[in-house]
Amino acid sequence: MPTTATVFSLAMLFLLWRENPKRRRTARLPGGNLTLASRQLCVMAALLPGIILALQGNASAFLMWLGSCAVGGWMIANFHPIGSGRQ
Amino acid sequence: MIHLPREETKLMVAVHGWSGIILGLLLYAVVLTGMVAVFAEEIGVWSAGHVAQGAAFERPIDAPLQKLARRTPAEFHEAVDVYEVGDRNLGLFFHLHETAPNGEVIERGINYQLDRSGRVVGEQRGTGEQVFGPSNDDALSHFLIDTHVQLHVPDPWGLLLTGILGLAMLVAAISGLLIHRHLFKDIFTLRRSASAVLVDRDRHSVAGTWSLPFAFILAFTGSFFSFYGTVGVPIVAMAAFGGSQEAFNETVYGSGEKPDPSPRITGSLDHIVADARGRIGQLPTFITIEQFGRADARVTTFHDPKAGGIEPVSLIYRGATGAYVRESPSIGTRPSVGGTLTAIMGPLHFGNFAGLASKSVWFGLGFAMCYVTFTGLRLWLVRRRDGGSALGWLERIVTVIGFGLPLALLGAAIGFFFTMPLGTAVFWTPASFLIVSAAAILAGFTIPTNGLLMRAHQIAIGALLVAMPPIRLLTGGPGWGAALAAGQPMIVAIDLMTFLAGVWTLWRLIAASRADNSNVSARLKPAE
Numbered sequence: 001m002p003t004t005a006t007v008f009s010l011a012m013l014f015l016l017w018r019e020n021p022k023r024r025r026t027a028r029l030p031g032g033n034l035t036l037a038s039r040q041l042c043v044m045a046a047l048l049p050g051i052i053l054a055l056q057g058n059a060s061a062f063l064m065w066l067g068s069c070a071v072g073g074w075m076i077a078n079f080h081p082i083g084s085g086r087q
Numbered sequence: 088m089i090h091l092p093r094e095e096t097k098l099m100v101a102v103h104g105w106s107g108i109i110l111g112l113l114l115y116a117v118v119l120t121g122m123v124a125v126f127a128e129e130i131g132v133w134s135a136g137h138v139a140q141g142a143a144f145e146r147p148i149d150a151p152l153q154k155l156a157r158r159t160p161a162e163f164h165e166a167v168d169v170y171e172v173g174d175r176n177l178g179l180f181f182h183l184h185e186t187a188p189n190g191e192v193i194e195r196g197i198n199y200q201l202d203r204s205g206r207v208v209g210e211q212r213g214t215g216e217q218v219f220g221p222s223n224d225d226a227l228s229h230f231l232i233d234t235h236v237q238l239h240v241p242d243p244w245g246l247l248l249t250g251i252l253g254l255a256m257l258v259a260a261i262s263g264l265l266i267h268r269h270l271f272k273d274i275f276t277l278r279r280s281a282s283a284v285l286v287d288r289d290r291h292s293v294a295g296t297w298s299l300p301f302a303f304i305l306a307f308t309g310s311f312f313s314f315y316g317t318v319g320v321p322i323v324a325m326a327a328f329g330g331s332q333e334a335f336n337e338t339v340y341g342s343g344e345k346p347d348p349s350p351r352i353t354g355s356l357d358h359i360v361a362d363a364r365g366r367i368g369q370l371p372t373f374i375t376i377e378q379f380g381r382a383d384a385r386v387t388t389f390h391d392p393k394a395g396g397i398e399p400v401s402l403i404y405r406g407a408t409g410a411y412v413r414e415s416p417s418i419g420t421r422p423s424v425g426g427t428l429t430a431i432m433g434p435l436h437f438g439n440f441a442g443l444a445s446k447s448v449w450f451g452l453g454f455a456m457c458y459v460t461f462t463g464l465r466l467w468l469v470r471r472r473d474g475g476s477a478l479g480w481l482e483r484i485v486t487v488i489g490f491g492l493p494l495a496l497l498g499a500a501i502g503f504f505f506t507m508p509l510g511t512a513v514f515w516t517p518a519s520f521l522i523v524s525a526a527a528i529l530a531g532f533t534i535p536t537n538g539l540l541m542r543a544h545q546i547a548i549g550a551l552l553v554a555m556p557p558i559r560l561l562t563g564g565p566g567w568g569a570a571l572a573a574g575q576p577m578i579v580a581i582d583l584m585t586f587l588a589g590v591w592t593l594w595r596l597i598a599a600s601r602a603d604n605s606n607v608s609a610r611l612k613p614a615e
Contacts, residue, residue: 020275059397060441064448067301067438071451074297077275 002061005049006068010076012046013069017076096266103262107463110255112488113238115460117252119492120235121309122453124228125438125446126581131228133581134503136564138573139175139203144370148177149356151205155179156379163196169356169374173224176208177201180218181379184333190321192332226512227503230520231496236312239517243317250313256306259463263295270296283469291462298455305456308436339418347383354409356386362411363388363402382407387415397440398430443577461489483531483540490544491527497551498523504562545596552589556582 017023019032019039034042050069053062091099107114123130131137148169156164163181172178182196198218200209211218221229237245264270274296277289295302320332328334353376364370371388378384384406392399403412416426434440438449464485471478502519506512527544534540559582560566570578 017275022269022272023275023277026276026278058395060392060395060445063397063435064441064445067445067448067452070297070301071448071455073274074294074455077277077293077297080277080279 002053002058002064002068005053005061005065006072009046009049009065009069010072012042013073013076016042016046017079090268091265099262099266103259103266104467106255106258106262107460108467110252111460111464112485113248114252114256115457115464115488116238116492117235117249117309118256118453118456118460120231120496121305122450122457123496124231124235125450125453127228127232129443129446129577129581130231131225132575133578134227134500134559135174135224135507136559136578137174137224138565138569138575138578140573141175141203142370143171143175143177144360144374146177146203146205147357148360149358151177151201152179152356153352155199155207156181159197161380164379165377166194167376167379169376171372172200173222175203180215182215186331186333190324190330190332191316192336221513221516223507223510223512226507226516227500230499230503230516246313246317250310250317253306253310253313256302257310260295260299260302260306263292264299267292267296283472284466287462287466287469291459291466294455294462295459298452298459301452302456302459304435305452308432311432312436344383346378347381348378349382350380351382351384351407353379353384353386353406354404356409358409359386359388359404362404362409363390366402366411367393367400376406378406385412392434392440397434398427399434461485464489479537482537486537486541486544487527487531490541490548491524491531494527494544494548494551495520495523497548497555500555501551501558504558504564508563542596545592549589549592549596552585552592555585555589 015034016039019034019042021032024030024032046069050062050065053065152167152169156167159181163183165183166181168178168180168182170178170180178198178200180194180196180198182194184192185195187193194215195213196218198209198211198213199207202208221233233239235249237249239245240248267273273289273292275293277293278285280286281289320335324330324332324335328338356374356376360371360374367390369390371390373389375387375389376384377387386404386406386409388402388404390400390402399417401415401417403415404410405412416422417430418426438445438452468478468482468485472482499516499520502522503512503516506515506519530540530543534543565573565575565578567579567582570576
């Protein structure tokens with residue numbers, strides 16, 4: 001359960017990283033494909049597994065999810081694709 | 088986000104910067120050793136080459152307990168701690184409680200260590216601190232934990248120091264949250280080719296933002312552990328128990344039952360262990376017997392959290408009959424919010440509530456926090472350098488500690504590997520740490536530029552990481568086949584992790600060096 005929740009949230013975080021306007025601007029990339037509303041939906045989707053785990057009272061899974069998303073999110077932020085624009 | 092007025096923001100920036108620069112290097116040492124200490128148990132197995140199978144509590148323990156009780160003076164029957172030690176050996180500490188001149192309650196008695204065949208292989212008289220101190224085969228993991236807990240500063244000052252550092256981390260986390268106006272907008276922004284200040288600022292704030300919730304958790308729980316025994320207990324004992332910590336302990340942790348000193352043989356511990364395993368689904372990690380050999384004897388078994396939970400479990404049994412009484416809250420005799428909060432402090436700080444998976448996540452969070460601390464220090468220095476106030480000496484100190492500390496920890500591990508077979512690891516593990524630290528400091532004085540100093544340290548770190556698994560094997564450690572056959576994949580995993588971390592460190596240096604060379608050629612071409 002925490003693994004599925006983490007993988008889902010990290011996928012959402014990756015999407016948010018790819019579409020993040022400020023990151024794209026500083027990397028001199030063209031504007032992203034997602035609108036503000038779509039990105040907000042992604043944020044909610046990323047948080048949803050954690051909310052479900054918390055409501056289930058599964059403290060261990062919730063903390064695992066939160067910690068994995070924190071470390072995974074940081075790693076995603078550090079992702080630097082080869083050939084990406086000059087920053 | 089939180090928008091503070093300009094003057095308050097400036098004040099917060101000053102609080103954030105100065106609290107970081109004054110205590111940042113010590114905080115870095117505590118966070119780095121804490122990150123490694125998350126795996127202290129596994130490092131203990133890996134470094135000592137423990138390959139024995141079958142937990143100590145799976146074997147009969149009642150017969151050796153009764154046999155040793157007969158040869159132990161009755162004064163030490165006040166309490167017995169039963170635990171696993173070394174390579175699946177059994178430890179039994181018969182002791183009494185006494186009050187030290189400073190008012191602290193200490194344990195004193197005789198500790199026995201039994202090998203897997205039940206033979207007594209070690210007998211030591213002393214206080215709890217001496218008995219549970221470092222031994223030849225756990226000198227490395229002990230060294231790591233002691234550095235993290237109190238930076239090797241004597242009691243109680245070391246704990247007070249690390250407690251203050253925890254509070255400084257809380258202050259830095261709160262002030263960082265208040266000064267960062269675009270916390271979520273900037274969460275993915277890492278400029279790589281901007282000015283040095285912007286690059287360092289992005290690195291610091293992105294890592295800080297992602298790890299912020301855990302900075303609060305780890306700083307708070309760490310301070311709790313530091314201040315609990317050094318400040319909390321003495322103050323409450325003074326205010327409510329006339330200064331008696333023994334009375335405090337009895338009220339907070341005691342059974343509240345009427346004492347019955349009449350002699351009675353303590354019931355079978357094997358039966359209690361089997362019953363506890365049936366109730367919780369796992370063996371105890373530790374057992375205590377209070378008032379051994381008396382009618383009011385009480386046995387408590389301690390267990391890891393149940394699946395899905397983070398609160399460790401302990402069960403109480405009547406010592407005389409071996410009958411189950413109830414689950415024991417960590418404080419008092421009935422479950423309470425305070426008791427639960429106290430009980431979860433440990434799992435939240437150590438990240439050990441879900442085994443290796445949660446420990447790996449906590450290790451990653453520790454790494455992020457090391458990164459935040461180190462980049463914060465660099466950012467403070469780079470800002471001043473750009474502002475014209477050169478602090479070259481401080482830059483060097485930051486480099487020597489930032490890279491010299493992990494280098495010295497690796498040196499301690501190598502010192503341990505060479506000296507453990509000789510039985511002198513308790514001395515040589517910290518001595519090796521000090522020798523490598525001295526070499527790192529000397530390099531700080533002699534290497535001409537800070538860039539070269541940083542590179543020299545990183546090369547040494549990479550080389551030692553790569554060399555670690557071969558050194559472990561050459562000094563008599565078990566091979567991968569033997570480790571896997573004994574059900575200890577951790578030995579293989581740590582070997583692989585150290586080797587790959589070394590390769591990654593060296594590869595990054597080579598890549599950076601190539602990038603520097605190509606930048607130089609690119610600049611030279613137009614000049615030609």
